[in-house]
Amino acid sequence: MTVHLKDIAEYTGVSIKTVSNVVNGNFARVSAEKRQQVLDAIKKLNYQPNVAARHLRKAPVGVIAYAFPDLSNPYFSDVGNAITAAAAEQGYTILLDYTRSEREKELLVVKGLRPHLVDGIILDSHTLDVEDVPSDQTKGAIVLLGERLFGAPFDHVLIDNVAAARIATQHLLSLGRRRIAVIGVVEQCQSEAPSLRLQGYMQALNEAGQELDPLLLANGGLWHRADGAASMRYLLSLDSPPDAVFCFNDLMALGAMSVLHEAGLRIPEDIAIIGIDDIEDGRYAHPSLTTIAPDKEKMGQCAVSLLIGRIKGTRTQAPECVNVPFHLCIRKSTVGNAQ
Structure with a gap:
């Protein structure tokens, strides 16, 4: 059974407009209580947006989202730069999606409820569990970064x-x-x-x-x-x-x-x-x-390559976990002037 916005509205007792605002990420227009009601209903009723109907497109648009948790940590901007450079080499544009480590924002990312037109997502999640993500790649192309969602059915890039x-x-x-x-x-x-x-x-x-x-x-x-x-x-x-x-x-x-x-x-x-x-x-x-x-450059290249392979259908094998290289960079905080 297909679940529509009106079904969510009837289930929660709120207006279709309120449901639409939550689905499209317009949280400022909805109270925290109603927002949580709608998000809970979306999960319980397994609402899946009809992307083709909403956006009237089937062809790729050449845009990849990088969803990351912390704008104040330079590490994530370094990784974002590496992803942007790798995507540009393949003719893709990167859309930055700052989730603030908030569960509801990460849920919107993995369930395709963002209004943005993207072909796939590189996600560094800090709140989701394996049960929260789609059960297979047919629900959308996703590549994971970082130390969470081990065992999810997506390619995963990180260090050991x-x-x-x-x-x-x-x-x-x-x-x-x-x-x-x-x-x-x-x-x-x-x-x-x-x-x-x-x-x-x-x-x-x-x-x-x-x-x-x-x-x-x-x-x-x-x-x-x-x-x-x-x-x-x-x-x-x-x-x-x-x-x-x-x-x-x-x-x-x-x-x-x-x-x-x-x-x-x-x-x-x-x-x-x-x-x-x-x-x-x-x-x-x-x-x-x-x-x-x-090796953040390698991390970006690997994540983009894996994702584009899923987007284009050239990568059909089982998801894998890829450990990118790292090295010890010795400076003065441990060896003083001996370095």
Whole structure:
């Protein structure tokens, strides 16, 4: 049975215009309560928009959406630049869809309820579960980025987070650091990145015969600079502060470094710092930030190639998970002037 807008309206008791506003993303015109009612009904009744009828087109339009969660994190703009460049080489334009890590916005993306005319979506989700996404590629071309929706029936591009974290920790251990803290632990996190990176950290400690000190596991909050700063203050308050800190992203590392400067501590002589992401700010920090550098250009190229293959029907094999390369980029925050 085909579900129409009027069916959603009757089910929720709101007007068809209100349902239309929600479907088209015009949230400013709908109260939060009614918006949630409509979204719940859309999911329960399995409403699927008739794209051909709504947009009167069947041919590709040469537009790909990149849906990402955090506009304030330079990592996502770096990936967006890589995707844009790769898409341009294939004659495609990129539409940026900023979801703010909000579940209702991500649901609109995967269920095709955006008013935009796009051929496919590259999605970095932070809130959805596998049950939320279409059951197969026939519902629309989607490629996933990041550490969520493992097991969903779509091609997935990311780095090996466990290996990356293990290498970061091994680097600190190789420098003779023994009280190595982490900043970025998040309980019940929307992404699996914190748990995967914690796993890699713990593997490296175990391989080196180092015992884990739970006091050295600092909360990551939203993984922003302020969260790194707050966690660094906590670590400095310990009776036995760390001699090195592995931050689960560069933004938190920059926040942690600012607190160390305020405290009059030397980096790396007193405390060494390493991050993940290789954002531009880290290269110009004082001292420059050692980091795990994902190959973001390769990530963009791979995601675009996989998606266009699905769009054009030239890629028909089962979805796969692709790990793109990364490397340890050693700078002064761990080795000082020795680098």
